[in-house]
Amino acid sequence: MSTHGKNRPPGFQTRAIHHGYDPRKLLGAVAPPIFMTSTYSFEGVEDAAAVMSHEREGYLYGRTANPTQALLEARLANLEGAEACVAVASGMAAVGSLMLSLLSQDDEIVVHRTLYSNTYSLTRQALPRFGIKVVPIDLTDPSRLDGAITKKTKLIYFETPGNPSSEVIDIAAVAARARNSGARIVVDSTFASPYVQRPLEHGAHLVLHSLTKYINGHGDLLAGAVLGDAATIDRIRSNGLNFITGATLSPMAAFLIMRGMKTLKLRMKQHAESAQAVAEMLAAHPAVAWVRYPFLPGSRDYEVARRQMISGSAMMSFGLKAGYAGAVAMMDRLQLISRAVSLGDAESLIMHPASLIRARQKFYPETRMAEGVTDDLIRLSIGLEETDDLLDDITQALAGA
């Protein structure tokens, strides 16, 4: 694809709409057709063998690859600046397929101390059962890596901005500290999306997304992806996806994600504009004790965010002077913003990790709140409603807090 008559590559929004697809090859269909098939037939046994041995490009079985998925993967890789991508059934399928493909018994993984709750459980509860050593440190201070990396460290894993607090980790500083160690840096960039942040440009080796969030953007499906060099992505697909997790993305979901991605940049700009207004309003409000939004001027996060993100996304966290009880009361007063987990949707969503974790502990006593998450923390995902309507809803809910 080229931009006619101009000697420059097409921009982000153009690639998000067109990359990797030529309607002339599929009956002129402007929207890419959905290949709803689980298996593929061959002219003869030799032909099947040629596909199996990669002598000829082709498809064998839908657990590992499908043309609709392949288009999504090519488009995502292009937007992220990666050589290759594997799309899977959920963000957790991406995390699990990646870790179980790239780690073996006696290996070590360094993780940021705070992670998305289920990634936290995978690293703290599950990986140690397989003889994998997990080393949690506070990566907001990258110098901590010096005492954490050993010859056995295979991966350094973190989210930025982080779930749930939106704290920012300096990707280039982590990469500089880890250089020559042989460890690969993996960034879960779900809170940012490839429009806002491209970790590979700052020295990360692999990027992971829950596509459920900003990239699909419409809160109507689950999906995930891992992006990076072709050899590693092939290993995650041929081992992790094909026979360790089997967590295949449906072609229908792949199509819907591409539909959502066409407006990624437009959505992110609107998300960021509203989130900035909400974060500034919260920071000035007398009932609010603290606010964390990467693009709030003056904070340490802001300095790092300006180097590695082109704008904020719409994730922020805050605490009220009235603490845990105040959070519950404020959230119950909201009328427009939904009390719901997840993020990155057109609808604004708010959640309070401490009350959810407390409730979960009644059934699963082993559940732990991720280190670094305080009881008062409220997480807000600002949606695409009119900014003034969002400000009004939060203001009325804070009145009396």
Ligand code: 3LM
């Ligand atoms: C959430 N997060 O509400 P899926 N990485 C990050 C994430 O935020 C998530 C995943 C991976 C939330 C989901 S919580 C019950 C709902 C940074 C998901 C996993 O498997 O697609 O949900 O992605 O924070």
